Amino acid sequence: MAGKTSIGRMVYHHPWVCEHFDRRVWIDGSKFSSFDVMWVIKEFAGWIAGAPCEDIWLSYDRFGRSDRYFLIIDDFVIGLDEQDKLNQLEHFLLLVGEPGSIVMFIVDDDLDGSSYLCSRHGFLRYKIDTISxxxxxxxxxxxxxxxxxxxxxxxxxxxxxxxxxxxxxxxxxxxxxxxxxxxxxxxxxxxxxxxxxxxxxxxxxxxxxxxxxxxxxxLSPIIARSCLYQLLIPQDYISGYADLLHVLVAEGIPHKENMDIPPSVEWINNALGRFYFRMRVGRDSTIPQQCLHLHLLVDSRTSAFPTSLSAKVNNKLRTLSLHREEEMVLKQQPCQITDISATMFANLIHLRILHLGATRIQQLPHTVGKLLNLRYLNLSKSEIQVLPVSLCNLGNLRVLNLAWCEKLWRLPRRIHNLRSLQIMKLAFCARLQRLPKSITGLANLQELDLEGCHDLIELPENFHNLRKLTYLNIIKCRSLTRMTDELEQMHNLQMLFGYPINTISSIKDVISELQSLRGLEKLDLLNLQIVSKLKDASTPPMLLQDVLPKLKHLALHWKWDNMNDVEKASDVTSLQVLEGLQPNIYLSKLEIISYAGKEFPIWMNDVALFLYNLREIRLVNLRRCERLPQLGELVNLKIVEISGMDLITVATFHIRYPGRIIMLDKLIFSEMPQLEKWEEPGEGNVEWYIEELTLMQCPKFKIWEFYPIVRKLNIWLNNEMLWRCQSVVWQRLISRIDELTIVGCQELMCLPQVIRSNRWVIQLTIIRCNKLISIPDWLVEIGSLKSLFISGCTELSYIPPQLKTRSDLLLQHSGCPKLRF
Incomplete structure (x- = not known):
């Protein structure tokens, strides 16, 4: 047992363990690279019998259920794709030993991919950290x-x-x-x-x-495959990690929703580099015969797939993923591929992951039905109009992404044959008017995204038969005016985005309609202005917290045609509606959009009592509110967005207690035309640490009353007074940032001198500053600068020659027609 921590030995040899368990077994798999379940069972049986055992059932007959055992399984990496082996082991171990027997897995902390072991009854998991x-x-x-x-x-x-x-x-x-x-x-x-x-x-x-x-x-198979797909699946500023997370779902790799996915460490990237192939697409491109995972980079001239993909020598592919050049992504340009050869799909019969987003493909060949191993299909942002019937042969397909297929008008009638389908994204398929009735036969469907399906008239009859559906998004489905009673019968729903209020008579009725959905954890309520306009709206006998006790995310939307309607809205009625929508104290995310009231209800004023667990808040277009809630009392707060609050001239978080340390991941001030300063009155010093600060369209903002430490600063659109600001706080703030992004600042003809004070900035990004003429020579003096990205600056004509020749600087530019190198 050399190399194990003292805790492992202490548990095994602990007097209580020795007394409580009749048998103690330690199985060491350090010499094995994979989990061999039969070897483990034979080793276990051999320890019990006291001699090597070839017939495990003979050992079972001797041992039976007479003794209670404590089994330690040490040094095996068990991936999620090996759970069938774990099931075999569990089945055998359940047949032997008395109740109370325990199995303990010891895994390495840094390469652990077996967190799901804890969910099994009688299985313990212990992580090993560093050793002596x-x-x-x-x-x-x-x-x-x-x-x-x-x-x-x-x-x-x-x-x-x-x-x-x-x-x-x-x-x-x-x-x-x-x-x-x-x-x-x-x-x-x-x-x-x-x-x-x-x-x-x-x-x-x-x-x-x-x-x-x-x-x-x-390396754990789970970690290896997760990192491999991170290299293969495109992540950009639009989709983020959404596609990657869906690929992990398709491959059965566990993950947490909205989890942060760190960049793969260089060791893993280099190790995995030999297991996938990167190439720029050309019709005559050749692909290694042993290639399993293919990363295809396309540019604006790419019009066809390599013909070699149709050759039988290249039929081993498991992953095929298209990547567009960065400039194409920024300009949202699709690649020019318009069709797929029928022989290509007939050849690539081993494909599991197929990512063909942002192409001009209008139809799939019927041979797509031959991809029987396919688990993930992404055709998002393509020009697909209809899907072939043969698509319904894909019994292993788990994720189907058709988001932003604006020409798609029909789904196959036999879509229920996609029996393994778990996620279907149809967001912004604007021509889609109806879903096929058979969609209710997708017994394993868990997530359905219909956001932006403007022409969708109704949900199919018996929609409630989707028993496993936990996520439903119907935001911006403006034609979906008649919500049947189907939703009220979907008791397993956990996330409901876009629940429309159409003919509700009072806030009491809104809450009453939601009573049957007690399992909801996320809820978007739309059209609250209909309730707000009612004269008889009064404080309901029950609050939202009474009917939705598990709610964690809540978004409340009012919709007004113009500012005059906001001014005419009853301030009292608006306040009463918001009072009735008081959530439970476990809420972690709150969005309030276009609320017409002037004041906040008690539950938003006394946030320390009613919103103690809040981590994220978005207040958008609250045109009549003159102050912010007391956000400084929320000790768990990480993300704050304040946008479109026209009457606020001074922003303050109302921090009562001195000596506080405020740590935010993101803070956004956006569309604040009257905002002049940000201050925190009170006694004692408060330390501010902000990972990312965004200032967008705040033309009068120029004063800080304290010294925040900001790592990343984004300045968007008109912030004219800020660039002229001479305050010590502003200069100190910008002198310590690591990343600076400037977007659409039309008042800039040259970079402000205040940036010159920074000696630590690593990354500088400048996008669509159309009056910017030159990059100043003093930028060369900032030795810490490692990345300079410039895009869409139409008047830019000069960059210091020294920057162009610096070997330690990554210099990228695009969309700058007057710039000559």
């Missing part, structure tokens, strides 16, 4: 040598030398000991010193071929 140097060395020796006890002096000396040289740059995780040990095991002893020298050059270790191979050998 002595144990790390023993584990390294055990993996480097076939017989560690018989190691030669020279071998021990070289390994000891390696450990001393590698110790400081790396953390002593068990998995690294195994990786390095395996490298030496598969390297001739005469070449060990050469390998040691290579591995100890830490700046190059991620490029070491042997290290990369061993890294993948021990």
């Amino acid at each position: 140097k002595d144990n790390w060395v023993k584990l390294l020796m055990r993996h480097a040598l076939s017989h560690p006890d018989q190691a030669r002096v020279e071998e021990e000396r070289m390994l000891d030398s390696f450990v001393h040289r590698i110790h400081d740059p790396i953390d002593l995780y068990p998995v690294l000991a195994k990786m390095f040990g395996s490298i030496f095991r598969y390297t001739e002893t005469s070449r060990w010193q050469e390998e040691i020298d290579s591995l100890c050059r830490t700046e190059q270790i991620e490029h070491n071929q042997h290290f990369n191979l061993m890294f993948l050998h021990y």
